[in-house]
Amino acid sequence: MSSKKFETIAIRTQVAQSPQKEHAVPLYLTSSFTFDSAEEAAQLFQGQVEGNIYSRFSNPNTDEFIEKLKLLEHGEAGVATASGMAAVYTAIITHLQQGDHVIAANEIFGNSRYIITQLLPKMGVTYDFVPLEDHLAWEAAVQKNTKLIFLETPSNPTLKTADLRFLGKLCQANDLIYIVDNCFATPYLQTPASFQADLVLHSATKYIDGQGRVLGGAIVGKEKFVTPCYDFIRRTGASLSPFNAWILSKSLETLAVRMDRHCSNALQLAQFLATHPAIKHVSYPHLASYPQLDLAKAQMKQGGGLVGCEINGGLAAGAQFLNKLKLHSLTANLGDTRSIATHPASTTHSKLSQEEQLIVDITPGFIRFSVGLEHIDDIIQDVDQALSQK
Numbered sequence: 001m002s003s004k005k006f007e008t009i010a011i012r013t014q015v016a017q018s019p020q021k022e023h024a025v026p027l028y029l030t031s032s033f034t035f036d037s038a039e040e041a042a043q044l045f046q047g048q049v050e051g052n053i054y055s056r057f058s059n060p061n062t063d064e065f066i067e068k069l070k071l072l073e074h075g076e077a078g079v080a081t082a083s084g085m086a087a088v089y090t091a092i093i094t095h096l097q098q099g100d101h102v103i104a105a106n107e108i109f110g111n112s113r114y115i116i117t118q119l120l121p122k123m124g125v126t127y128d129f130v131p132l133e134d135h136l137a138w139e140a141a142v143q144k145n146t147k148l149i150f151l152e153t154p155s156n157p158t159l160k161t162a163d164l165r166f167l168g169k170l171c172q173a174n175d176l177i178y179i180v181d182n183c184f185a186t187p188y189l190q191t192p193a194s195f196q197a198d199l200v201l202h203s204a205t206k207y208i209d210g211q212g213r214v215l216g217g218a219i220v221g222k223e224k225f226v227t228p229c230y231d232f233i234r235r236t237g238a239s240l241s242p243f244n245a246w247i248l249s250k251s252l253e254t255l256a257v258r259m260d261r262h263c264s265n266a267l268q269l270a271q272f273l274a275t276h277p278a279i280k281h282v283s284y285p286h287l288a289s290y291p292q293l294d295l296a297k298a299q300m301k302q303g304g305g306l307v308g309c310e311i312n313g314g315l316a317a318g319a320q321f322l323n324k325l326k327l328h329s330l331t332a333n334l335g336d337t338r339s340i341a342t343h344p345a346s347t348t349h350s351k352l353s354q355e356e357q358l359i360v361d362i363t364p365g366f367i368r369f370s371v372g373l374e375h376i377d378d379i380i381q382d383v384d385q386a387l388s389q390k
């Protein structure tokens with residue numbers, strides 16, 4: 001199956017048909033599975049035979065979802081999780097012990113930052129943050145006790161690009177576990193495992209669902225690092241529900257066509273913003289003015305569905321712009337069919353001090369667009385009218 005192309009894997013990886021010979025995969029809403037005999041039960045529990053026992057451990061729908069995602073990400077193994085944060089927490093915590101050190105990029109999702117700064121110290125784990133694109137800073141941060149590195153690329157919300165190949169070499173040379181949150185790019189645009197990443201994480205809530213319906217997450221990658229994550233999830237309970245897995249597996253079938261449109265709409269919006277007098281600066285990984293254009297082009301098939309820009313006039317102008325939008329939704333999600341605008345300085349990143357916001361380049365007038373699948377003319381028209389002085 002894995003020799004097939006992306007779209008075919010996403011559509012044709014499927015649990016075995018039931019005796020009903022259904023075409024679409026049914027939803028297996030069952031908390032447990034039965035055993036034919038006491039002997040079979042014993043063998044299942046001892047891991048001597050494969051099979052379902054209990055839906056916290058495995059379920060046909062979660063198995064199908066994770067099997068697809070594993071193949072799409074070029075991973076050896078995978079485990080589905082109840083949310084993206086369950087994936088981040090599990091991937092980080094499972095491999096650490098007291099005395100270890102972690103290096104993470106400055107620009108990461110707010111709750112991932114919370115795990116590192118608030119939870120790891122309770123376990124006696126220390127950390128350093130480094131600018132995502134600064135190779136010397138990554139190298140300088142490596143200590144004898146450094147165990148893992150954690151990053152997102154493109155980063156949230158300013159859309160900087162990490163050099164995945166450089167970081168892969170750094171991790172190989174220093175025996176570090178290499179963890180990449182691939183939520184923004186999706187495996188359609190970028191596969192960190194191709195650059196030696198050990199674990200690739202997803203908030204499936206975003207582009208993988210793509211329609212703003214369910215929470216979900218995943219960890220895929222090298223078997224020796226995924227297996228302890230699976231054991232942790234199975235015992236601590238952040239397993240993905242069969243219903244959400246069923247939705248997410250169906251959603252993967254359309255990921256490629258959706259991402260193509262998200263990317264072409266986003267590029268057109270970025271190009272529009274780049275010429276607008278009310279905009280100081282635009283960040284989009286495949287825009288001609290993007291500072292890391294060559295790297296982004298080498299690493300990502302297209303630029304993704306998110307666009308960042310800075311509006312002249314700071315915090316007040318940013319808030320006023322959001323209030324004038326008519327088509328765009330004001331909501332905390334991203335990766336939806338519906339276009340969304342957020343103002344990180346007053347919402348998602350408002351817990352950071354002003355200095356911390358500036359360290360990660362979130363200026364007061366910074367707006368992040370999650371460009372949806374509406375017609376691009378309507379998306380641009382809405383942004384244009386909200387930027388006008390009238």
Ligand SMILES: *Cc1c(COP(=O)(O)O)cnc(C)c1O
Binds near residue numbers: 083109202206216
């Ligand atoms: C949303 C998000 C998460 C968290 O995912 P949930 O499904 O909301 O728990 C993690 N990383 C990134 C980059 C995200 O955008």
